[in-house]
Amino acid sequence: MSADEVRRRPSNTRASVRRAPGPCARWDDENASFIREILDLVGDKWSVLVIGTLADGAVRYSDLADAIPGVSQRMLTLTLKQLRRDGLVERTAYAEVPPRVEYRLTPLGTSLLSTVLALADWSASNYAEIRRNRTAYDAG
Known part of the structure; x- marks a missing residue:
């Protein structure tokens, strides 16, 4: 696969995050955006x-x-x-x-x-x- 094809292919960022350590890895795809919203509120x-x-x-x-x-x-x-x-x-x-x-x-x-x-x-x-x-x- 060429470098051009790799760049055009959609990436699955959430899948990459789940493999990395940290709090985001524990969130499922369905609720991740809502959890970030809550963090925005309580961290304000x-x-x-x-x-x-x-x-x-x-x-x-x-x-x-x-x-x-x-x-x-x-x-x-x-x-x-x-x-x-x-x-x-x-x-x-x-x-x-x-x-x-x-x-x-x-x-x-x-x-x-x-x-x-x-x-x-x-x-x-x-x-x-x-x-x-x-x-x-x-x-x-």
Whole structure:
């Protein structure tokens, strides 16, 4: 077979990945894309910070916004909607004046909490070294 024929032949990337070590090797073809979607969500910086902030129980929307530096109202709202859609966070609206809305982790969200907190702790413990590495890389 010529090199041209090899290049034109479709490749089976998932089959290649399954032969290589790593987390992707454990995923079947049917669910791989969905698993990557979930990783995108739970690995997103705002999701990590929201989940971590909800660790101690229900929190009002305004208190969430105050507790997460740099998050815009739009990003907080979008993140909460996605976390609710996936069943990680629940929203409770109280019929009061002024209206009160609280968010809390569901049991599924709570099951993710230790992983999220470990990631946040790792980031806090290693940011100085990473900053030094970036500076050295950018200088070279």
